[in-house]
Amino acid sequence: MQKLNNGNIKLAIQKKGRLSEDSIEFLRKAGLEFESYSKSLFASCRNFPLEILFVRDDDIPDYVETGVVDLGIVGQNLLNELQPKVKKLLNLRFCFCSLCLCVPKDSSISDFYDLNDAKVATSYPNSTKYFLLKNNIKAKVITINGSVEATPVLGIANAIVDLVSTGSTLSANDLKIISKLYDSEAILISNINLLTNKKKNALVNKLLTRFKGVLVAKNYKYVMMNAPEKILPKINKTIPGLKSPTISPLNSKGWISIQSVIKEDVFWETIEKLKKIGATGILVLPVEKLIL
Numbered sequence: 001m002q003k004l005n006n007g008n009i010k011l012a013i014q015k016k017g018r019l020s021e022d023s024i025e026f027l028r029k030a031g032l033e034f035e036s037y038s039k040s041l042f043a044s045c046r047n048f049p050l051e052i053l054f055v056r057d058d059d060i061p062d063y064v065e066t067g068v069v070d071l072g073i074v075g076q077n078l079l080n081e082l083q084p085k086v087k088k089l090l091n092l093r094f095c096f097c098s099l100c101l102c103v104p105k106d107s108s109i110s111d112f113y114d115l116n117d118a119k120v121a122t123s124y125p126n127s128t129k130y131f132l133l134k135n136n137i138k139a140k141v142i143t144i145n146g147s148v149e150a151t152p153v154l155g156i157a158n159a160i161v162d163l164v165s166t167g168s169t170l171s172a173n174d175l176k177i178i179s180k181l182y183d184s185e186a187i188l189i190s191n192i193n194l195l196t197n198k199k200k201n202a203l204v205n206k207l208l209t210r211f212k213g214v215l216v217a218k219n220y221k222y223v224m225m226n227a228p229e230k231i232l233p234k235i236n237k238t239i240p241g242l243k244s245p246t247i248s249p250l251n252s253k254g255w256i257s258i259q260s261v262i263k264e265d266v267f268w269e270t271i272e273k274l275k276k277i278g279a280t281g282i283l284v285l286p287v288e289k290l291i292l
């Protein structure tokens with residue numbers, strides 16, 4: 001049987017579910033090499049002193065709080081619901097969803113103020129009770145584990161509080177959103193005492209640099225293009241790059257090749273401007289990692 005090497009840092013991720021694939025993909029993008037058979041409890045990284053534990057997501061906050069593992073990847077929703085004493089290290093920008101209050105499409109309830117005396121089913125009782133209390137609503141909270149969306153049809157509840165991402169489960173069950181409690185995404189958390197362990201702290205910092213590199217890279221695209229030399233001042237203004245774009249001469253006289261990075265949020269705007277001022281053969285590539 002494999003044994004957990006105690007000198008290494010331990011990271012818990014979800015074994016099977018909505019967080020699993022994206023968590024594994026994120027770690028691989030950060031250059032970590034490991035096996036991920038769904039049957040094994042943990043995997044050792046081949047190229048970093050890290051053990052990855054595959055567990056149920058609900059157990060991760062507690063494992064991190066009690067020091068069973070040093071790090072974990074969980075949804076912000078679980079942190080809000082369970083309020084574990086852990087440190088939030090990084091928003092990981094995947095597994096986006098929202099905790100929403102929903103009612104059947106034909107319900108007479110159209111606002112959360114109509115919920116007085118109603119029954120609300122949820123797997124998030126603490127978040128729900130806090131929301132009701134904050135809005136001064138007296139409704140009964142029924143805690144259900146799984147298939148919360150079926151409770152209105154079954155006559156168990158008049159409304160539900162559940163996680164929504166695309167909304168397809170809602171429409172399949174003839175439900176509509178009437179209020180949003182909060183947004184969620186995957187979060188990297190750590191044990192609060194981790195910083196007191198010098199060796200582990202140094203390793204976690206190394207990991208954080210890699211993780212941030214993956215996150216920053218997501219926001220940029222790498223572009224190459226050809227342009228007449230005379231439009232270079234205009235190009236410099238349009239794409240400042242990280243410092244300034246890289247310029248190299250082309251074989252045809254008066255033409256240059258330009259390489260730079262463009263921020264994702266202004267990507268199309270910038271490409272349109274570049275075309276307009278005379279750039280041609282614009283080639284766009286994804287950025288794998290970017291260390292600023």
Ligand code: ATP
Pocket residue numbers: 014015016017018019055056057058074075076077078095096097163164165166184185
């Ligand atoms: P486990 O067996 O590990 O307890 P689970 O059924 O509780 O799994 P999943 O449904 O796989 O968990 O959801 C895991 C996490 O994925 C959620 O806590 C949430 O952060 C995120 N998530 C993203 N979109 C959704 C969604 N539409 N519904 C539920 N969770 C979502």
Ligand code: ZN
Pocket residue numbers: 056057058
């Ligand atoms: Zn769970």
